[in-house]
Amino acid sequence: MTTNLTLTAADLQNLNLSSAQAIIDPLLKDLLLKSSATPDPKLSFAIDLPREPQDPRELSEVPEVRLWFIRLDAQYPWLPYVLDWEAGELARYVAMLVPHQFSPSEGIQFNPEALEIFMMHKVFVLANWMQQHNITSRTKLKFMTQMLGYELDDGFFELVGI
Numbered sequence: 149m150t151t152n153l154t155l156t157a158a159d160l161q162n163l164n165l166s167s168a169q170a171i172i173d174p175l176l177k178d179l180l181l182k183s184s185a186t187p188d189p190k191l192s193f194a195i196d197l198p199r200e201p202q203d204p205r206e207l208s209e210v211p212e213v214r215l216w217f218i219r220l221d222a223q224y225p226w227l228p229y230v231l232d233w234e235a236g237e238l239a240r241y242v243a244m245l246v247p248h249q250f251s252p253s254e255g256i257q258f259n260p261e262a263l264e265i266f267m268m269h270k271v272f273v274l275a276n277w278m279q280q281h282n283i284t285s286r287t288k289l290k291f292m293t294q295m296l297g298y299e300l301d302d303g304f305f306e307l308v309g310i
Contacts, residue, residue, distance in 0.1 A: 150235065172191070188288075191231055242258070
C-alpha cells in the first residue's frame with residue numbers, strides 16, 4: 149500500500165515538516181510492527197507548488213523544494229527505504245539531493261561522483277538503521293543500489309559488518 153504525502157507551497161516555503169511527520173512517523177511504526185508476510189509500506193510525494201506556465205524548471209531545480217527535501221532527509225535519513233521505488237520516487241528523491249542535469253531526451257543525468265557519495269552514504273545509513281531495527285535482509289539495500297546504477301556484492305557487506 150502506498151501512502152501519498154502532499155506538500156503545499158506553504159510547507160515548502162516555511163520548511164515545515166509537520167505534514168511529513170504526521171505521515172512518516174506512523175508509517176515507520178507500521179513498518180517495524182508488520183509481519184514478514186505483509187509488504188513494506190510505501191511513500192510517495194505530491195508536490196503542489198504553483199508556478200508560472202513559462203517556468204521550465206523541474207521541481208528538483210526549484211530551491212525551495214530542494215531545501216525542504218534536504219531538511220526532510222536530515223530528519224529521516226532512512227526514508228529511501230520506504231519510498232515507492234516502482235513509481236519513481238527513489239529517483240525523484242535522489243534528484244532533490246544530488247546535483248544533476250535534466251535532458252528531455254535522456255532524463256536525469258546525475259553528477260557521477262555526487263551520486264556515488266550519496267549512494268554510499270545511504271548504504272551506510274540504511275545498513276545501520278536496519279541493524280538497529282533487526283531488519284536482516286540485504287535484498288532491499290542491494291536493490292536500491294542497483295536502481296542507482298551500482299552493484300554491491302555480499303563481500304562488501306561482510307567487509308563493513310552488515
